[in-house]
Amino acid sequence: MTTDTRPTAPVETSPEGLSHTEIRRRRHPRQAALTVFTWILAIGFFFPVLWMVLTAFKQESDAATNPPTFVFTPTLQQFRDVFDAGIATPLLNSVFATVVSTILVLLLGVPAAFALSLRPVRKTRDALFFFISTKMLPIVAAIIPLYVIVGEIGMLDNIWTLVILYTAMNLPIAVWMMRSFFLEVPGELLEAASIDGASLWTSVREVILPLVSPGIAATALICVIFSWNEFFFAVNMTAVNAQTMPVFLTGFMSGQGLYWAQLSAASVLAALPVVICGWIAQNKLVRGLSFGAIK
Amino acid sequence: MATAAPPRAPEEPAGQEPLTSSRDHISRAEGWRRRGPLLPALIFMIVVTQVPFLFTLYYSTQSWNLVRPDSRSFVGLDNYVAVFRDNQFWRVTANTVLLIVGTVLVSIVLGLLFALLLDRKFLGRGVVRTLLITPFLVTPVAAALLWKTSLLSPTNGLVNWALGPFGVEIDWLSEFPLMSVMAELVWQWTPFMMLLILAGLQSMPRDVQEAARVDGATSFRLFRELTLPHLRRFIELGAVLGAIYLVNTFDAVYMMTSGGPGVSSSNLSYYIYQRAFLGFDIGQAAAMGVVTVIGTIVVASLALRLIFKSFTGTEEPA
Numbered sequence: 001m002t003t004d005t006r007p008t009a010p011v012e013t014s015p016e017g018l019s020h021t022e023i024r025r026r027r028h029p030r031q032a033a034l035t036v037f038t039w040i041l042a043i044g045f046f047f048p049v050l051w052m053v054l055t056a057f058k059q060e061s062d063a064a065t066n067p068p069t070f071v072f073t074p075t076l077q078q079f080r081d082v083f084d085a086g087i088a089t090p091l092l093n094s095v096f097a098t099v100v101s102t103i104l105v106l107l108l109g110v111p112a113a114f115a116l117s118l119r120p121v122r123k124t125r126d127a128l129f130f131f132i133s134t135k136m137l138p139i140v141a142a143i144i145p146l147y148v149i150v151g152e153i154g155m156l157d158n159i160w161t162l163v164i165l166y167t168a169m170n171l172p173i174a175v176w177m178m179r180s181f182f183l184e185v186p187g188e189l190l191e192a193a194s195i196d197g198a199s200l201w202t203s204v205r206e207v208i209l210p211l212v213s214p215g216i217a218a219t220a221l222i223c224v225i226f227s228w229n230e231f232f233f234a235v236n237m238t239a240v241n242a243q244t245m246p247v248f249l250t251g252f253m254s255g256q257g258l259y260w261a262q263l264s265a266a267s268v269l270a271a272l273p274v275v276i277c278g279w280i281a282q283n284k285l286v287r288g289l290s291f292g293a294i295k
Numbered sequence: 296m297a298t299a300a301p302p303r304a305p306e307e308p309a310g311q312e313p314l315t316s317s318r319d320h321i322s323r324a325e326g327w328r329r330r331g332p333l334l335p336a337l338i339f340m341i342v343v344t345q346v347p348f349l350f351t352l353y354y355s356t357q358s359w360n361l362v363r364p365d366s367r368s369f370v371g372l373d374n375y376v377a378v379f380r381d382n383q384f385w386r387v388t389a390n391t392v393l394l395i396v397g398t399v400l401v402s403i404v405l406g407l408l409f410a411l412l413l414d415r416k417f418l419g420r421g422v423v424r425t426l427l428i429t430p431f432l433v434t435p436v437a438a439a440l441l442w443k444t445s446l447l448s449p450t451n452g453l454v455n456w457a458l459g460p461f462g463v464e465i466d467w468l469s470e471f472p473l474m475s476v477m478a479e480l481v482w483q484w485t486p487f488m489m490l491l492i493l494a495g496l497q498s499m500p501r502d503v504q505e506a507a508r509v510d511g512a513t514s515f516r517l518f519r520e521l522t523l524p525h526l527r528r529f530i531e532l533g534a535v536l537g538a539i540y541l542v543n544t545f546d547a548v549y550m551m552t553s554g555g556p557g558v559s560s561s562n563l564s565y566y567i568y569q570r571a572f573l574g575f576d577i578g579q580a581a582a583m584g585v586v587t588v589i590g591t592i593v594v595a596s597l598a599l600r601l602i603f604k605s606f607t608g609t610e611e612p613a
Contacts, residue, residue: 031415031417034412034415034417035417035418037412038412038413038417038423039419039423041409041412042423042426042427043426045409045426045427045430045482045485046426046427046429046430048430048438048441048442048445048446048453048482049429049430049433049441051441051445051453052433052437052441052445055445064444064448064450064451065451066450066451066456067456068451068453068456108335108336108339109336111331111332111333111335111336112332112333112335112336112337114332115329115330115331115332115333116333119329120329121326121329121330121333122326122330127333127337129599130337130340131336131340132599132602133595133599134340134344134345135539136539136591136592136594136595136598136599137344137348137588137591137595138542138543138563138564138584138587138588138591139543139564140543140545140563140564140567140568140584140587141348141351141584141585141587141588142344142347142348142351142584143567143568143571143584144350144351144354144567144571144577144580144581144584145346145347145348145350145351145354145581146347147571147572148350148354148577149347149350164343165343167339167343168339168340168343168344171336171339171340172340175336225432228434229434229435229436231435231436231545231546231549232543232545232546232564232568235549236568236572245434246434246435246436246437246546249434249436249437249440250436250549250550252440253440253550260444260445263440263444264441264445267434267437267440267441268437270434270436270437271432271433271434271437271438274432274433274434275429275432275433277432278428278429278431278432279425279428279429279432282424282425282428282490285428285490286490286491286493286494289487289490289491289536290491290532290536290602290605291602293532293601293602293605294491294494294495294529294532294605295494295498
């Protein structure tokens with residue numbers, strides 16, 4: 001992990017004839033400078049997010065000024081206004097679509113991943129290929145028939161439509177990610193359990209599931225992030241009743257830049273849940289995004 | 296690929312469901328039992344993702360405008376001909392490629408820089424990492440609005456304020472619309488590349504590096520001859536995955552520029568959306584969708600090869 005795993009023997013010297021402790025001391029200012037540089041870069045990169053949060057606590061008169069206002073009296077007025085603007089419905093819709101689709105993804109995806117890893121079926125490779133290839137096709141190629149079909153069965157502006165679509169959107173990621181966790185379970189464990197006479201279900205429940213539960217949690221968090229942030233389906237398939245948070249945010253766009261503080265407050269509320277999920281899942285984020293290819 | 300079950304010990308008690316020792320001779324019932332958990336997911340995915348695409352193929356042969364529902368008729372490949380003759384379509388295709396390639400390249404370079412900086416022990420490393428991944432997590436619609444208003448606004452934006460002392464006063468979104476969208480996407484996707492490359496750096500064998508350093512290799516040589524070759528697989532994977540996710544870019548274009556002025560910052564997702572939902576031309580939009588899919592198959596197959604390679608254990612960079 002760290003670069004500081006140097007041999008401890010003090011007799012070892014570098015080509016210039018300096019001992020390692022000396023090198024370390026010489027490097028120290030450089031290391032400190034590098035740390036400061038890293039911090040500046042990180043804060044700069046993060047700054048827009050910080051600015052969004054700050055603006056959310058401003059009065060509208062302080063929100064869009066030139067030069068920007070850095071010192072102000074914080075207010076919760078914008079959050080109150082956002083709640084008055086009817087954030088409750090989209091918030092509940094987003095929670096519903098996210099939670100239900102994530103549960104569905106896990107119910108469908110975990111068994112599928114199990115079938116494709118620990119007790120592989122015939123044509124495992126083909127099935128895996130199929131799942132992942134659905135993620136490679138641009139969504140825009142399916143949106144037109146989806147819109148027409150959903151319209152014909154009267155499901156436009158219905159939150160269940162988004163539940164189904166988000167389940168399909170996240171299922172391939174979940175199957176591949178969960179498979180990578182199942183593959184880490186030693187195969188002998190299942191063997192041993194079945195030799196002990198445990199039924200398949202018992203051994204799965206008592207041996208396998210506890211082992212992969214961190215993987216299930218990480219998979220769920222990644223599904224939550226993707227469904228919560230999804231916009232393309234939401235904006236095309238919903239209107240008023242099934243509107244989700246990202247669609248709700250677009251409503252602030254028409255305000256000709258007069259309501260930046262309110263917009264920021266709404267944005268903060270929209271982004272907060274996923275930012276927290278992502279922070280929690282940050283160690284497993286790469287694994288999910290790379291379909292389990294990178295640990 | 297499939298891991299064969301190890302031969303069973305002879306003293307294994309024969310249960311009601313005799314499992315044969317070899318995978319090739321799995322009984323039919325056992326085969327179904329194993330397939331059982333897979334089927335719901337498989338069927339669900341086929342119905343939700345493949346059926347619509349078949350409809351897209353079918354619609355693409357129809358002359359069908361939602362405004363005139365009665366005018367629907369079979370026109371063969373006419374829609375495709377019209378698409379290929381549509382100059383705007385080619386402009387938008389070029390935009391899409393530019394947007395993807397530009398975003399992927401810049402975010403890989405930045406991501407590499409961030410990853411290298413994070414791949415050492417220093418005070419607050421965890422906090423810095425958390426700060427750096429946050430832009431990736433922020434809801435894309437919110438991020439796009441933030442860029443459009445607080446950062447790039449010509450009158451009150453932070454960017455113009457910061458560059459003001461240098462005499463810069465630019466209406467970014469109307470003068471450089473595609474670049475503005477790209478900047479926002481780079482901001483959102485750099486953390487993704489950083490995490491991927493960081494995973495690569497941390498999987499590097501440290502002893503080799505140490506040995507090379509003791510042998511007197513300079514940091515730059517070390518980076519070029521050891522680190523970069525090792526990272527190659529991770530960077531390749533980042534590039535193809537980034538491309539696959541970025542083909543679907545819609546939020547940023549929709550929120551920041553609405554594809555304009557004209558189609559100068561429109562990408563395929565946005566243009567097809569416009570054609571279908573604002574122009575109601577289902578037939579042509581479907582044909583464009585099909586063309587887009589064909590275009591992405593090349594990238595997709597490359598991505599699939601890389602991902603499968605990662606799993607089948609050929610770890611060595613070619």
